[in-house]
Each structure stands twice: as C-alpha cells, then as structure tokens.
Amino acid sequence: MLQPYRVALLPGDGVGLEVIAEAVKVLEALGEVGGPTFRFQTGLIGGAAIDATAEPLPAESIAICNNSQAILLGAVGGPQWDTKRPESRPEQGLLQLRQRLGLFVNLRPVRVLDSMLPFSALKPDRVRGTNLMIVRELSGGIYFGNPRGIFAKNGERMGVNTEVYREHEIERVAHRAFQLARDRRKKVTSVDKANVLESSRLWREVVERVARAYPEVELGHQYVDSCAMALIDRPASFDVILTTNMFGDILSDECAALPGSIGFLPSASMGEQQYVYEPIHGSAPDIAGRGRANPIAAILSAALMLRYSFRLETEAQAIETAIEKVLKRGVRTAEIPGKQRPVGTSKMGDVIAAETQKVLKSARVRSR
Ligand code: IPM
Ligand code: MG
Numbered sequence: 001m002l003q004p005y006r007v008a009l010l011p012g013d014g015v016g017l018e019v020i021a022e023a024v025k026v027l028e029a030l031g032e033v034g035g036p037t038f039r040f041q042t043g044l045i046g047g048a049a050i051d052a053t054a055e056p057l058p059a060e061s062i063a064i065c066n067n068s069q070a071i072l073l074g075a076v077g078g079p080q081w082d083t084k085r086p087e088s089r090p091e092q093g094l095l096q097l098r099q100r101l102g103l104f105v106n107l108r109p110v111r112v113l114d115s116m117l118p119f120s121a122l123k124p125d126r127v128r129g130t131n132l133m134i135v136r137e138l139s140g141g142i143y144f145g146n147p148r149g150i151f152a153k154n155g156e157r158m159g160v161n162t163e164v165y166r167e168h169e170i171e172r173v174a175h176r177a178f179q180l181a182r183d184r185r186k187k188v189t190s191v192d193k194a195n196v197l198e199s200s201r202l203w204r205e206v207v208e209r210v211a212r213a214y215p216e217v218e219l220g221h222q223y224v225d226s227c228a229m230a231l232i233d234r235p236a237s238f239d240v241i242l243t244t245n246m247f248g249d250i251l252s253d254e255c256a257a258l259p260g261s262i263g264f265l266p267s268a269s270m271g272e273q274q275y276v277y278e279p280i281h282g283s284a285p286d287i288a289g290r291g292r293a294n295p296i297a298a299i300l301s302a303a304l305m306l307r308y309s310f311r312l313e314t315e316a317q318a319i320e321t322a323i324e325k326v327l328k329r330g331v332r333t334a335e336i337p338g339k340q341r342p343v344g345t346s347k348m349g350d351v352i353a354a355e356t357q358k359v360l361k362s363a364r365v366r367s368r
C-alpha cells in the first residue's frame with residue numbers, strides 16, 4: 001500500500017472529538033520516528049452532522065469514507081438531540097454507516113493487562129489473564145429487522161421490533177469468528193437464547209455447520225443469561241465469543257467492568273471492504289469538552305487499524321506495549337482509581353505518543 005495511508009476521521013460528538021485528536025497524535029508520532037505516515041480527512045457524523053446539515057450521516061461524509069482506506073470514528077449522541085424524531089437521532093448516523101459500508105462483524109477485544117488489575121471491578125484473581133474477543137454480528141438482528149415501529153391496535157399503542165437472521169448472515173460472521181479463533185486459543189463460544197428464540201435455534205444450527213470447516217477449533221454454545229454470569233465469574237476462560245447484534249452490544253459493555261474502565265476498550269467493524277475503528281464508549285456528554293476523557297480506547301482502536309487495515313503489526317504492538325508501560329507507571333485519567341494525580345486527555349495522548357516512539361525505536365535496534 002502506498003503511503004501516506006488515507007484515513008477518514010469521523011470524530012462525531014462529545015468526547016469523540018477529544019479522543020480522536022489523541023489517536024491522531026499517536027499515529028503522527030509514528031511518522032516522526034521514520035514509521036508510517038497518514039493523510040487525514042475529517043467528516044461529520046451524529047449530532048454534529050445533524051446541526052450542520054440536518055442529517056446524521058451526510059453524503060459528504062460517505063464520500064470521505066469511500067475515498068479512504070480506513071475510518072476512525074469517535075462517538076455519537078448527546079442529550080441535546082434526544083428529543084429529535086427517531087429517524088434523525090445521532091445514533092442513526094452510526095447505524096447508517098454500518099449499513100452503507102456493509103459492516104457485518106464487530107470485533108471487541110477485551111484484554112486485562114496486569115497493569116489494569118488494580119482498576120478492575122473484580123478481584124484480581126478472577127480477572128487475571130483475561131484475553132477474549134467478542135465477535136458481534138453488526139448489520140442484522142433486532143437492530144434492523146422488520147416489522148418495526150410503534151403501532152396502534154385496539155385503542156392501545158404497541159412497540160414492535162423483530163429479530164431476524166438469515167442463514168448467510170450467520171454464516172459469514174461465524175466464519176470470521178472461527179478464523180480468528182484459529183490464530184488464538186482455538187475456542188469459540190457461540191452465545192444465543194436457543195431455549196426460547198427461533199432465530200437463535202437457526203443461529204446455533206448454522207454455527208455448527210460452519211464449525212465443521214474448522215476441526216481444530218473447539219465450539220461450545222451458551223445461553224446469553226448464563227454467559228453474562230460466566231463473564232463475571234470466570235472471564236479468563238473465554239477465547240472468542242460469537243454472538244448476535246443485541247447480545248453483543250450488551251455483553252461488550254458488561255466486559256468493560258473487567259479492565260475497570262470502558263475507556264480501555266477499542267473495536268473494529270468489518271465488511272467486505274471498508275473497516276471502521278472506534279472506541280466502544282459513547283460520547284460521554286457528562287464529561288465532554290473538559291479534557292477528562294480517557295483516550296486509550298481510541299488509541300487502541302487506531303492500533304487495531306494498523307493491524308487489520310494496514311498489516312502494520314510492529315507498530316500496532318508498539319502502541320499496545322506503550323499503553324501498558326504508561327499504565328504501569330501509574331499514569332491515569334480521572335475515571336481510573338490510583339494514587340497519582342490524574343492527567344487530562346491531551347496529556348495522556350502526549351505520554352503514550354512519546355512512549356510509542358521509544359518502544360518503536362528499541363524494537364528496531366533489537367531487530368537489527
Ligand atoms: C455500540 C453502541 C451503539 C449500538 C449505539 C450508539 C447505536 O451502543 O456501538 O455498542 O447499540 O450498537
Ligand atoms: Mg453499545
């Protein structure tokens with residue numbers, strides 16, 4: 001791939017703007033020490049886009065995405081847009097982007113580094129060694145199924161949403177999960193509610209079928225309620241968790257309690273071509289604009305972009321190692337408990353950028 005790499009930035013709303021600025025800082029720091037270089041183009045999404053254009057995902061933003069090799073997204077939403085008609089809420093920008101780009105798989109890695117153990121909501125012995133990957137189906141299920149709406153019937157209104165999964169939708173996301181597991185600890189836990197839902201029964205059947213192509217990977221099934229408990233009870237026992245759009249949304253937020261802050265968790269959304277990288281935390285309107293947000297999830301999302309879109313494994317690992325070192329030194333943002341005075345968003349970005357450069361330089365010295 002020719003450099004500079006072309007990256008679309010969709011910072012969105014709230015803390016999205018602040019954390020994306022830090023991810024960009026770290027990416028640019030790579031180029032300063034002879035690493036890869038990037039060209040950024042910024043577009044609007046979410047509430048910011050509604051304010052400027054009346055649409056949550058304007059055509060210009062789609063054009064910017066189509067003109068890029070990867071997309072880095074911040075967050076969407078905020079209370080000032082909550083009263084808007086449902087079809088023009090900020091979240092629609094994100095949902096439309098997923099649909100337009102055909103992003104059917106969402107990877108949410110959850111790693112609890114030893115340096116994060118003190119922050120975890122769980123006892124260190126429970127959570128130590130946790131390194132799991134949620135593979136969430138992203139373009140189907142109850143998020144998009146029809147019929148949907150609020151209808152009047154017999155003088156009463158009813159709200160309707162429908163969980164729909166077609167075989168090919170289950171198949172393609174399942175393949176991704178097994179392919180990932182092959183390069184990891186070779187274990188897939190497929191999560192459903194097959195004791196109640198027909199869509200889950202089909203899900204299970206298709207996952208079993210796909211599994212036959214991956215004999216080296218062990219497949220287990222678990223109901224979502226039981227999985228929710230096991231994630232707290234023995235999180236380190238999971239490798240790859242394969243699940244639906246809705247269950248994946250819920251379980252991935254639950255997993256944020258494992259490393260102790262949702263500000264640590266990145267994600268990658270993939271389709272056939274374009275990939276979108278974003279922190280899983282939202283726009284956090286309560287702390288937005290105050291320089292308090294943790295940029296680590298956004299910076300880790302940038303690392304995933306280097307890994308999956310640009311095959312820059314050394315640089316991706318350099319960022320991950322740098323973050324581990326910085327946390328070990330006790331550097332923290334305000335939501336992480338600790339003895340040292342918390343640093344602001346921008347300072348955290350500075351420290352990680354500098355450490356990444358150091359890690360990269362010493363990796364080069366070693367490989368000489
Ligand atoms: C997420 C978010 C989104 C989702 C919202 C903002 C639409 O919660 O990415 O997990 O539900 O998918
Ligand atoms: Mg969510």
